[in-house]
Amino acid sequence: MFRRTTKEGLTEKEKQARIVRKIILITLAVLVTLAAAAAIGGWLYISSSLKPVDEDSEEQVSVEIPIGSNASDIGSILEDADVIKNGTVFQYYVRYKNEQGFQAGMYELSPSMNIDSIIDQLKEGTMMKEASFSFTVPEGTWYEDIVQTMAEAGPHDVEEIKTKLADEEYLNQLIEEYDALTETVLNEEIRYPLEGYLFPATYEFVDENASIEEIAARMIEQTEEIMVExxxxxxxxxxxxxxxxxxxxxxxxxxxxxxxxxxxxxxxxxxxxxxxxxxxxxxxxxxxxxxxxxxxxxxxxxxxxxxxxxxxxxxxxxxxxxxxxxxxxxxxxxxxxxxxxxxxxxxxxxxxxxxxxxxxxxxxxxxxxxxxxxx
Structure with missing residues (x-):
């Protein structure tokens, strides 16, 4: 049978096969290069994330690790405080190294610390700063008694606390921030909107001038965690x-x-x-x-x-x-x-x-x- 050939003596089918092979080889080369670049980029990113945020920083940042915090929670807290670069990297790095035994409390950390140093501090419970004030809310406590306890321990008086925690604009901000709170708390039949949402526990604050918002947030966050659980x-x-x-x-x-x-x-x-x-x-x-x-x-x-x-x-x-x-x-x-x-x-x-x-x-x-x- 007669077959049409090219000037090089190859059939048209053989030439097409050569072109296809060349395209495949080029594509594979590009994919390998991209994969290698991604791997190198990922390694460089992770490596960079494990290093200090600022090696020359002399700043000390007060960081609170609440009781019951897991690696993900701690990573988010540290990232928000700008003492690590990436909370997710921290979480997976801790898991990779099988680090455990983190201690709750207040810490003085610095952006000049690398992740391994921060992990060591959190495990040893060192560099903890003494609380300026603290208070305990027993289970089953009425809102009015909680406010009284807050006032006796902290920098704000009863009326100041009551006014802030009843402010509708502030309450709407809380409703937007916390899933546990809904517009139901604004019902006129309810005596105090945050009754029941200020979780009973012991609270410690390093900042002697902690705002009412900071104090309330800590308590509402505990209720939010229960709802998530x-x-x-x-x-x-x-x-x-x-x-x-x-x-x-x-x-x-x-x-x-x-x-x-x-x-x-x-x-x-x-x-x-x-x-x-x-x-x-x-x-x-x-x-x-x-x-x-x-x-x-x-x-x-x-x-x-x-x-x-x-x-x-x-x-x-x-x-x-x-x-x-x-x-x-x-x-x-x-x-x-x-x-x-x-x-x-x-x-x-x-x-x-x-x-x-x-x-x-x-x-x-x-x-x-x-x-x-x-x-």
Whole structure:
């Protein structure tokens, strides 16, 4: 068969094959070059990120590492403080070296330090600066008492704190910044917008002139972390985080023992499902604005949306700042059939499914509260 050839004696098909091979070789060469360049560039970038931000810097930066911070959190904190170049590189470098045992607290770090030096300091807990002031908020504390505690420990007085934390412009800024806060807190029925959102814990501040915004942010961030931790439960719940926080505050005020928290949470959800009023005494005390030791028949008539003896459903907002155990209990309530519970002064809680049994318990132990109050 006759085949057409080129001047070089090659067939047209062979010439096309040669061209294709040349294109493939050039393409591969380009890809290899690009890959090598990317690898070299990546290595140079990572290598640069591990070096000091400024070797000649004499600046000392106060950096706070909160309790429970992971490598990602610490990397972000250090990057925001401009003492490292890249928080993500820090995170993966720590993971690569299997570094552990970072200590929470306040540190004086410098942009002149490389990442290995910073890691050593964070593990040893050295260079920690003593706090100028600190305060502790116990679980179940009312907003008013929290503000009083803040004022006694820090540089701001009660009225200054109350004014700032009630300022609508400031509250809207917080709502934009934190997912845990929504416009629900601006409901006119709510006494204090941030009631329940100032997480109970111990807080230390190096700056003796720390602003109200800084102090509040630390407390709200703790609540935000809890919401993120239980994000799956919140998403699956029929209730909003605000409502769950409100229920957790009731659990906090009712339960004395850890094991009772999920049981009481289960009772509250059972009553809500049955369309029953919650009828819990701490909401009456909150409605009255008084820390009552026991609730009288007259107290139960208090006209307030927080009075769960008068209104069905969940109150407009939290009645205190719940701790992690109470929040966990609400996120994972015990699956029980109880509709009633009665707390004795000694801490024992008695649960019942029927109202008649509950009434018997009330009559049997009511005198204990009278005697406890007289003591």
């Amino acid at each position: 239980f994000s799956e439960q919140v998403e699956e719940s029929d209730y909003t985080f605000h409502e769950l926080l409100t229920l957790a505050s009731i659990v906090e005020r009712e339960a004395r023992q850890k094991e009772d928290r999920p049981k009481i949470a289960g009772v509250l959800f059972n009553r809500l499902e049955e369309g029953m009023r919650l009828e819990v005494d701490p909401t009456v005390s909150y409605a009255m604005g008084e820390h009552n030791y026991m609730t009288s028949s007259e107290d139960l008539q208090t006209d307030s949306p927080f009075n769960t003896y008068q209104h069905t459903g969940i109150p407009p907002g939290p009645i205190a700042s719940p701790g992690r155990s109470s929040l966990k209990a609400v996120m994972n309530p015990e699956d029980n059939n109880y509709l009633f519970f009665y707390a004795r002064p000694g801490g024992e809680v008695i649960y019942n499914e029927k109202y008649e049994d509950h009434r018997e318990v009330q009559e049997q132990y009511r005198q204990e509260w009278v005697e406890a109050r007289e003591e």
